[in-house]
Amino acid sequence: MAIDAATVRKVARLARIAEPEEKLEPLARELSGILNWIEQLNEVDTDGVEPMTTSVATTLPMRDDVVTDGGDAARVLGNAPRSEKGFYVVPKVVE
Amino acid sequence: MSDLTGLSLKAALDGLAKGDFSSEEITSAHLDAIRASRPLNAYVVETPHKAIEMAKASDARRKAGEAGPLEGAPLGVKDLFCTEGVQSTAGSMILREFRPAYESTVTSQLWRDGAVMLGKLNMDEFAMGSSNETSAWGPVANPWRVEGSNANLTPGGSSGGSAAAVAADLCLGATATDTGGSIRQPAAFTGTVGIKPTYGRCSRWGIVAFASSLDQAGPMARSVEDAAILLKSMSGHDPKDSTSLPVEVPDFPAFVGKSVKGLRVGIPKEYRVDGMPAEIEKLWEQGIAWLKEAGCEIVEVSLPHTRYALPAYYIIAPAEASSNLARYDGMRYGLRVDGQNLTDTYEKTRAEGFGAEVKRRILIGTYVLSAGYYDAYYLKALKVRARIAEDFDKAWEKVDALLTPTAPSAAFALGEKSDDPVAMYLNDIFTVTVNLAGLPGMSIPAGLDANGLPLGLQLIGRNLDEGTLFSLGGAIEKAADFKAKPKKWW
Numbered sequence: 001m002a003i004d005a006a007t008v009r010k011v012a013r014l015a016r017i018a019e020p021e022e023k024l025e026p027l028a029r030e031l032s033g034i035l036n037w038i039e040q041l042n043e044v045d046t047d048g049v050e051p052m053t054t055s056v057a058t059t060l061p062m063r064d065d066v067v068t069d070g071g072d073a074a075r076v077l078g079n080a081p082r083s084e085k086g087f088y089v090v091p092k093v094v095e
Numbered sequence: 096m097s098d099l100t101g102l103s104l105k106a107a108l109d110g111l112a113k114g115d116f117s118s119e120e121i122t123s124a125h126l127d128a129i130r131a132s133r134p135l136n137a138y139v140v141e142t143p144h145k146a147i148e149m150a151k152a153s154d155a156r157r158k159a160g161e162a163g164p165l166e167g168a169p170l171g172v173k174d175l176f177c178t179e180g181v182q183s184t185a186g187s188m189i190l191r192e193f194r195p196a197y198e199s200t201v202t203s204q205l206w207r208d209g210a211v212m213l214g215k216l217n218m219d220e221f222a223m224g225s226s227n228e229t230s231a232w233g234p235v236a237n238p239w240r241v242e243g244s245n246a247n248l249t250p251g252g253s254s255g256g257s258a259a260a261v262a263a264d265l266c267l268g269a270t271a272t273d274t275g276g277s278i279r280q281p282a283a284f285t286g287t288v289g290i291k292p293t294y295g296r297c298s299r300w301g302i303v304a305f306a307s308s309l310d311q312a313g314p315m316a317r318s319v320e321d322a323a324i325l326l327k328s329m330s331g332h333d334p335k336d337s338t339s340l341p342v343e344v345p346d347f348p349a350f351v352g353k354s355v356k357g358l359r360v361g362i363p364k365e366y367r368v369d370g371m372p373a374e375i376e377k378l379w380e381q382g383i384a385w386l387k388e389a390g391c392e393i394v395e396v397s398l399p400h401t402r403y404a405l406p407a408y409y410i411i412a413p414a415e416a417s418s419n420l421a422r423y424d425g426m427r428y429g430l431r432v433d434g435q436n437l438t439d440t441y442e443k444t445r446a447e448g449f450g451a452e453v454k455r456r457i458l459i460g461t462y463v464l465s466a467g468y469y470d471a472y473y474l475k476a477l478k479v480r481a482r483i484a485e486d487f488d489k490a491w492e493k494v495d496a497l498l499t500p501t502a503p504s505a506a507f508a509l510g511e512k513s514d515d516p517v518a519m520y521l522n523d524i525f526t527v528t529v530n531l532a533g534l535p536g537m538s539i540p541a542g543l544d545a546n547g548l549p550l551g552l553q554l555i556g557r558n559l560d561e562g563t564l565f566s567l568g569g570a571i572e573k574a575a576d577f578k579a580k581p582k583k584w585w
Contacts, residue, residue: 007462008458011458011462013442014461014465015417015457016441017442017446017449017454018439018442018446019446019454031459033516033517034455034516034517035459035462037406038472040402040403041403041407041410041479042475043403044403046475046479049478049481050478051477052480052484053308053477054294054308054338054533055294055484055531055534055558056338058340075196076196078194078196079192079194079428081428081429081430081431090426090437091433091437091440092436092437
């Protein structure tokens with residue numbers, strides 16, 4: 001299935017990636033090429049097949065719900081683009 | 096002691112144990128070789144001070160009688176592994192300044208066993224690529240060149256830096272990761288050994304995530320035995336990774352050199368693809384003959400859904416990637432590019448921080464997971480994945496392992512395929528099935544093509560049966576007697 005520039009604009013918005021207007025057409029062509037190639041999956045009979053999400057056939061383990069670490073604000077913030085007084089500094093979220 | 100960099104890991108460990116040389120000596124020799132190798136662009140971060148410090152500490156431990164299984168061996172680390180206090184960029188601009196406050200489980204186990212870190216190895220951005228050309232730090236050059244040519248070739252990807260460093264004697268072995276073939280294809284392109292173990296064998300904790308249900312760490316090395324030694328240290332249950340398998344780690348090196356007599360090896364007929372070079376077909380036949388001579392029974396098998404593995408992968412991997420890479424929002428770590436408001440900041444940060452291939456995959460992943468397309472693409476791909484795994488389950492009723500080529504060609508020129516995403520994706524046609532099914536796969540160098548470039552054969556095993564792969568890989572290695580090395584031009 002071919003996707004157009006408007007769809008790319010919408011998907012880029014969902015993915016929070018700024019794509020300049022002039023790149024939408026070329027991207028639409030590229031992504032359509034990939035999706036067309038993927039279409040061949042429709043040849044496979046998958047009636048009654050359970051979707052496989054993992055190759056590990058066990059249930060996920062649970063651990064005790066206890067605190068195992070913490071009190072490490074300086075290390076946690078060590079890579080923050082901006083921080084102040086033990087907090088992340090981010091753009092205003094609520095106007 | 097100028098030849099300390101050409102040793103196998105095993106020979107180096109033996110030499111260290113006998114006191115022929117110290118860790119500081121062999122580490123220094125590697126640091127010199129790395130400094131002289133910059134045209135290869137294999138290392139993106141060199142850590143000479145840390146290396147010498149670790150080597151001295153290792154020599155002290157040995158003196159105190161506390162030598163570990165990798166004591167004193169200098170290794171390289173793919174830049175996808177978080178290393179405490181040392182830049183870990185995943186080949187991406189968005190993580191250019193990232194210095195983790197923790198060490199990945201896999202690398203911490205290498206240091207626990209006495210190994211020394213030389214530096215971080217170049218790779219495709221977020222491990223998305225088959226040629227190393229998507230790295231924000233520029234492509235790695237393959238140490239191998241076509242005879243008589245000065246043109247640079249790709250070392251493969253995404254673990255291209257690991258492969259090149261091992262092939263060019265810039266480390267005794269390296270860590271790597273494999274989501275669709277990122278250990279095995281570069282191993283084939285550089286004449287090295289690489290194994291992707293069973294999903295869950297190595298902890299993913301501290302490895303920058305690409306597609307979590309497929310990502311798996313493994314070693315790259317210059318011999319099957321070296322790969323076994325490294326994998327033994329890298330493996331083991333880790334409560335910090337909920338998909339890490341709570342199973343014992345076998346003594347992998349003990350499987351190398353074991354008789355393979357009576358093992359049944361399957362030849363999947365679907366791996367004979369159109370347009371595959373005759374030399375690769377011939378090498379495959381040669382591999383079959385070697386295993387027959389070693390006493391294996393060769394059985395033709397069918398894996399009917401093989402051709403659907405790549406298209407399924409290119410839904411599942413981008414879907415998981417689009418979700419995993421949502422964390423790069425410029426707020427808590429990594430690049431931040433200020434915009435007019437919060438959303439604008441997110442969008443600018445990600446536009447500037449991610450390269451073209453990563454964006455392409457995030458967009459594909461976001462699209463196939465979006466409302467209205469989820470069932471048609473993502474769910475369909477997961478069902479095809481189940482079919483592919485079933486193919487293998489049926490094959491295991493008849494055989495103990497499978498033998499295939501590793502890649503559909505030898506190393507190609509940098510730039511040759513970078514304009515055509517689908518042509519690039521086809522590189523992983525023989526390797527990606529294994530990731531979808533969670534099985535172990537290994538590439539062994541088996542010969543040279545007419546241009547003098549290395550070619551690899553791939554062995555695929557049952558879940559958790561890396562041991563059989565090490566035995567069969569050892570048999571192929573012995574028969575192939577692959578001793579070729581790239582001519583030093585860098």
